[in-house]
Amino acid sequence: MAELAPGVRVRTRTTDPDGHTRLPRYARGAVGVLVEEAGVHPLADDRARGRAGAPQPVWHVRFAAADLFGAGDHTVTVELWADYLTPIEEDA
Amino acid sequence: MSGDHTSSAVSARVRSVEAFLESRGLLDDGEIDRRIDEFLAGGSPVNGARIAARAWVDPGFAERLLADANSAIRELGLTMAGGLQEQRLKVVANTVDEHNVVVCTLCSCYPIALLGPSPGWYKSEAYRSRVVRDPRGVLREFGVELPDRTRISVWDASAESRYMVVPRRPAGTEDLPEEQLAGLVTRKGLIGTAVV
Numbered sequence: 001m002a003e004l005a006p007g008v009r010v011r012t013r014t015t016d017p018d019g020h021t022r023l024p025r026y027a028r029g030a031v032g033v034l035v036e037e038a039g040v041h042p043l044a045d046d047r048a049r050g051r052a053g054a055p056q057p058v059w060h061v062r063f064a065a066a067d068l069f070g071a072g073d074h075t076v077t078v079e080l081w082a083d084y085l086t087p088i089e090e091d092a
Numbered sequence: 093m094s095g096d097h098t099s100s101a102v103s104a105r106v107r108s109v110e111a112f113l114e115s116r117g118l119l120d121d122g123e124i125d126r127r128i129d130e131f132l133a134g135g136s137p138v139n140g141a142r143i144a145a146r147a148w149v150d151p152g153f154a155e156r157l158l159a160d161a162n163s164a165i166r167e168l169g170l171t172m173a174g175g176l177q178e179q180r181l182k183v184v185a186n187t188v189d190e191h192n193v194v195v196c197t198l199c200s201c202y203p204i205a206l207l208g209p210s211p212g213w214y215k216s217e218a219y220r221s222r223v224v225r226d227p228r229g230v231l232r233e234f235g236v237e238l239p240d241r242t243r244i245s246v247w248d249a250s251a252e253s254r255y256m257v258v259p260r261r262p263a264g265t266e267d268l269p270e271e272q273l274a275g276l277v278t279r280k281g282l283i284g285t286a287v288v
Contacts, residue, residue, distance in 0.1 A: 022250055022251050024198055024248065026224065027248075038180060038182065038253050039252055039253065041251075041252045058252055058253075060253075065224075068224075069225050072225065072226065073244075074243065074244035074245065075243070076245075076246045076247075076248060077246070078248045078250065079249070079251035079253055081251070
């Protein structure tokens, strides 16, 4: 599987967890591009459940508005934990 | 979503937890208020305005600011380390081609040390839900008309970083000293909901 790195395209998690998450609903199951790493932090979902959580990279992920909302010519950059992201294999 | 909180129930709960912790000797009387005061002390949009003005007059500083804001603001005696841990700061600069605007869709994350407490509208569900979908329309309601060719980048501060916008330097200010330039920078300008 491709590594998370700037420029890599990723798809975000689609699941709707029971408890706290910092993956906003509007950005679930969406395809975006990694911009830069924004530090290393325990997953907020774990912290909210009282678990320590192993620190993991958090990324600025840029989405085209049209891919999130079906309209719009702007971009939305969201800060997302690595656990929320799956790199998309590009066709050779 | 934080908009569902009924503040009276939450504050009653906070008071009883606080009283319990005080009765067990884990908190001193008034310690929470004191910590909040310490956290807010010095937090003001004047800080953000100084950063923007320095970025306008000093291209080297602007470059360092956009690359590593936490280090760059120490050159002005400012820090993001006033809380329990240093928060990462991401600064973005508006240009002719790109306008940046900041929101926290999940709650109200905001760089208090540089901008002071956030304005009420920043925490409103209307702003938080609409600016990600229709920033051009929301900015128009703030009185900001951007040319069609200006791209809009929305930053959702819903995790660990805090964000600040460096607005575009107004035309005709080439001769103004840095201090006077700082006086032109508004809080909304530093969030991206105004031009200066």
